[in-house]
Amino acid sequence: MSGERQVGIVLVSHSGPVADSVAELARGLAAGGVTAPVAPAGGLPNGGLGTSAELIGRAAAAVDRGAGVAVLVDLGSAVLTVKAMLAEGDELPEDTRLVDAPFVEGAVAAVVTASAGGDLAAVEAAASEAYGYRKT
Amino acid sequence: MLDTDFFRRWMTAVAASVEREADHLTELDSAIGDADHGSNLQRGFTAVTAVLEKDAPATPGAVLTLAGRQLISTVGGASGPLYGTLLRRTGKALGDDEEVTQDQLAQAFAAGVAAVGQLGGAQAGDKTMLDALLPAAEALATSFDGAANAARAGAVATVPLQARKGRASYLGERSIGHQDPGATSSALLVEALAATVADGAGA
Numbered sequence: 001m002s003g004e005r006q007v008g009i010v011l012v013s014h015s016g017p018v019a020d021s022v023a024e025l026a027r028g029l030a031a032g033g034v035t036a037p038v039a040p041a042g043g044l045p046n047g048g049l050g051t052s053a054e055l056i057g058r059a060a061a062a063v064d065r066g067a068g069v070a071v072l073v074d075l076g077s078a079v080l081t082v083k084a085m086l087a088e089g090d091e092l093p094e095d096t097r098l099v100d101a102p103f104v105e106g107a108v109a110a111v112v113t114a115s116a117g118g119d120l121a122a123v124e125a126a127a128s129e130a131y132g133y134r135k136t
Numbered sequence: 137m138l139d140t141d142f143f144r145r146w147m148t149a150v151a152a153s154v155e156r157e158a159d160h161l162t163e164l165d166s167a168i169g170d171a172d173h174g175s176n177l178q179r180g181f182t183a184v185t186a187v188l189e190k191d192a193p194a195t196p197g198a199v200l201t202l203a204g205r206q207l208i209s210t211v212g213g214a215s216g217p218l219y220g221t222l223l224r225r226t227g228k229a230l231g232d233d234e235e236v237t238q239d240q241l242a243q244a245f246a247a248g249v250a251a252v253g254q255l256g257g258a259q260a261g262d263k264t265m266l267d268a269l270l271p272a273a274e275a276l277a278t279s280f281d282g283a284a285n286a287a288r289a290g291a292v293a294t295v296p297l298q299a300r301k302g303r304a305s306y307l308g309e310r311s312i313g314h315q316d317p318g319a320t321s322s323a324l325l326v327e328a329l330a331a332t333v334a335d336g337a338g339a
Contacts, residue, residue, distance in 0.1 A: 084220055084221050085208065
């Protein structure tokens with residue numbers, strides 16, 4: 001566990017309301033201690049559906065506490081935009097990682113783990129493990 | 137030799153072509169996608185020409201790198217990171233030379249196309265941009281016009297294919313019979329390259 005500095009979580013969705021609500025849900029379910037920094041980056045700056053590199057960059061900078069940033073994405077251009085930004089090298093904070101996880105369940109797992117003081121690897125593992133939880 | 141101004145004119149020609157074909161691209165995209173390809177690319181390439189004018193990058197590589205970066209920032213759909221990666225990787229492969237040869241461009245473009253394949257995880261025959269870009273990259277070493285023809289033929293050849301990547305893949309067999317919008321815009325990009333060469337030769 002990494003002490004005071006918590007891993008930041010960025011939630012990228014094609015839709016502003018989806019990203020905002022999932023962030024609210026994850027924060028709510030993680031409540032109890034100091035909640036890790038979470039920032040939604042949903043939709044386009046004009047409110048339309050899509051993926052905005054600008055909003056993603058801003059969200060990542062806002063949650064970066066020096067312990068790494070985990071980025072969760074919904075689909076399509078959200079995945080490709082984050083991958084392309086990571087390939088560039090200077091548009092996202094150091095130690096930013098795209099996490100392979102289901103968006104809602106992964107966000108909850110990531111925020112709970114980060115809030116408990118888990119490091120970036122622990123946050124990534126918890127979010128990815130959410131794929132394994134079967135519902136039937 | 138191809139200088140910085142050539143690459144700037146190429147990007148301007150792409151912007152003009154996308155502008156002209158925007159409705160057609162969106163129409164193709166409304167058949168198997170989410171009907172925004174034309175308007176997305178139009179917004180992206182308008183921003184590209186503006187930033188190239190403002191920042192005036194000094195080398196061919198810098199022109200394409202800046203253009204690619206701008207597309208990633210402004211497009212808002214999957215074509216942004218895909219075309220952005222294509223141009224940026226091509227630009228990086230060109231290095232800092234003030235002029236480049238056709239051969240250098242062909243090699244750099246092939247590296248850019250490979251990066252697109254890696255980013256999207258697509259292969260030839262998946263009904264994507266790559267179906268136009270891969271044959272174009274192969275032909276580019278010998279001829280600009282050949283590359284344009286190969287890209288156009290590659291785009292037309294996507295009609296009978298079933299989409300295996302992106303939103304169109306959810307349609308399964310219903311994606312058959314439509315020309316892929318991404319392959320179509322990729323052909324515009326390569327046709328604009330050949331047209332820029334032809335314009336330069338005539339000037």
